[in-house]
Amino acid sequence: MGKQMTEMLKGTLEGIVLAFLTGNPAYGYEITAWLRSQGFTEIAEGTVYALLVRIEKNGLVDVEKRPSEKGPPRKVYSLNTGGEAYLEEFWTTWGFLAERLENLRTEGK
Amino acid sequence: MSVRSMLETVIGGFDQKRRWRAYKARKRQLPESQKSAVGAIERYLMYAGGIADGEIATKMLEDLIDLFEQSAADGTTVDAIVGDDPVEFAEEFARNYSEGSWINKERNRLTDAIEAIDDKEGDS
Numbered sequence: 183m184g185k186q187m188t189e190m191l192k193g194t195l196e197g198i199v200l201a202f203l204t205g206n207p208a209y210g211y212e213i214t215a216w217l218r219s220q221g222f223t224e225i226a227e228g229t230v231y232a233l234l235v236r237i238e239k240n241g242l243v244d245v246e247k248r249p250s251e252k253g254p255p256r257k258v259y260s261l262n263t264g265g266e267a268y269l270e271e272f273w274t275t276w277g278f279l280a281e282r283l284e285n286l287r288t289e290g291k
Numbered sequence: 292m293s294v295r296s297m298l299e300t301v302i303g304g305f306d307q308k309r310r311w312r313a314y315k316a317r318k319r320q321l322p323e324s325q326k327s328a329v330g331a332i333e334r335y336l337m338y339a340g341g342i343a344d345g346e347i348a349t350k351m352l353e354d355l356i357d358l359f360e361q362s363a364a365d366g367t368t369v370d371a372i373v374g375d376d377p378v379e380f381a382e383e384f385a386r387n388y389s390e391g392s393w394i395n396k397e398r399n400r401l402t403d404a405i406e407a408i409d410d411k412e413g414d415s
Contacts (some may be wrong), residue, residue, distance in 0.1 A: 191323020226374025
């Protein structure tokens with residue numbers, strides 16, 4: 183993954199993951215697999231895991247342990263009301279940024 | 292100071308010792324490459340993480356082993372877990388436990404000092 187992509191993703195990955203979790207509880211492996219299918223092909227599973235630990239700590243998701251066929255129980259993450267509020271703010275912020283940057287690009291032409 | 296003696300200083304208390312032993316036992320059960328990776332990351336976290344709180348250090352290692360056990364069960368390679376930049380991964384992982392780090396005290400001290408100045412400036 184390019185350096186610029188890594189840096190930009192840092193600020194947005196939380197919002198991306200929370201958006202994916204909306205109405206769709208999932209565990210770490212599923213989230214990573216989905217991100218890869220969306221073109222973030224080189225995203226590390228550990229990066230997603232660290233993010234999940236963080237959003238759990240920050241009270242944005244609820245976690246439920248479910249037994250799995252192989253290996254230890256899986257932690258399934260679902261968006262809670264704190265996460266919904268965070269996501270709403272994320273989209274507002276993103277809208278602002280995207281609009282400002284688009285203006286900057288067209289003014290520069 | 293060796294990592295072992297650092298850990299023994301940090302991880303006191305009966306419950307923490309029990310959890311630390313459980314962590315080591317879980318590490319031994321991992322496939323060879325996963326085990327080596329956990330060992331290397333653990334070493335880095337203990338040296339560079341600066342976690343002075345044994346409870347938080349223990350929780351950090353338990354979260355680390357959760358990740359590698361689950362990934363081993365899914366057949367994920369170490370490379371896919373850690374990514375291109377192992378240091379970046381370890382740093383980001385460690386940030387989740389920064390409330391237990393010695394530097395955190397200094398961060399709070401700096402924040403308080405600047406806030407006190409702000410308050411004074413607000414008065415004048």
